[in-house]
Amino acid sequence: MSALWLVRHPRALVAPGVCYGRLDVAADPEHQRQVRDQLAEQLPWGAALHHSPRQRCAKLAQALREVRPDLQSASPAGGDPDLAEMDFGSWEGQTWDALGEAALSAWTAQFADHAPGGGETVNQVMQRVERALQRTRVQTPEGQAAVWITHAGVIRAVQLLRQGVRHVERATQWPTQGPACGEWQCCEGP
Template sequence: MQLVLVRHPQPEVAPGVCYGSTDISTSIEAIAQVAASLRTAGLPGGLPVYASPLLRCATLAAALDVPVRLDARLAEMDFGAWEMRAWDAIPRAEVDAWAADLLHYRPGGGESVFDVARRVAAFRAELRHPAALVICHAGTIRLLSALHTGGSIEQAALRAASSPHRIGYGDVIVLKD
């Protein structure tokens, strides 16, 4: 299986704000720029396209003018009460509690990394295409990449959660078996 993973364009949110499942839009210019780069990237034609239903992904997918399957399992992690709060405003004790239990802690009462890993793994397990284009989020990309390397869902979730985040807006990552 080959997965072409694309991170959404930069959302319209202030720097330093925690956002995950909040449905934030992106500028028309950012959508157009990433869509244009995908059209000229030399990606295999005719790939089925899947996308997170959040605006920052769904809008990019729609700009490609191809059939798209929106799948809620590709959405970014729900940070509960942390959503749309400045990271600096989140009590240090809560961030430390998450760092102490990356797998099961529910930041802001939202989802745990394990919850997200299970839904992303279910999406991956149901893919029946030899290749697909997936427009999603950095967290989802990290989980799909970790699942791709093998091991249990728990192991993949811990690898994804403990690895540094270096996926830029509009980046394309290709996973091949």
């Protein structure tokens, strides 16, 4: 693999401040077209295209392949579940404000092992993203680029894994910077 492109899905059609990690919400169609057109100009020829199962990612992948048939579909039918956003359990669909300070503080106090809303811990996310990275490295021939159309949490996990961090202990370790909806970053080499 020559490079890994990490693309965050287009803006989701969801009210501001709503926790929507695993919710299968659609992307704004106009923003999706803009992102597709920009990516179509930037992505290297013949890249292996992987995507999350969520429609906001899957539909962008489909739209890209329609305008760039050279992109090779590399995800299983329906998308790669390891590229899905963190599962926030019962928090999904609620506003972050409605969750309350006590719930958010409990999560940050036990960041490594607390599953917010009964969903998934940060370290479970790290494990599955590491699994996806290893699989992508093995399946992508030398010299070919790979593209992940995914979510902010997955991209932040990749940032840590590329720094050698495989297990997160504290909330302060979690990256605060990442691409906005519809933006991407390219990591050179495996």
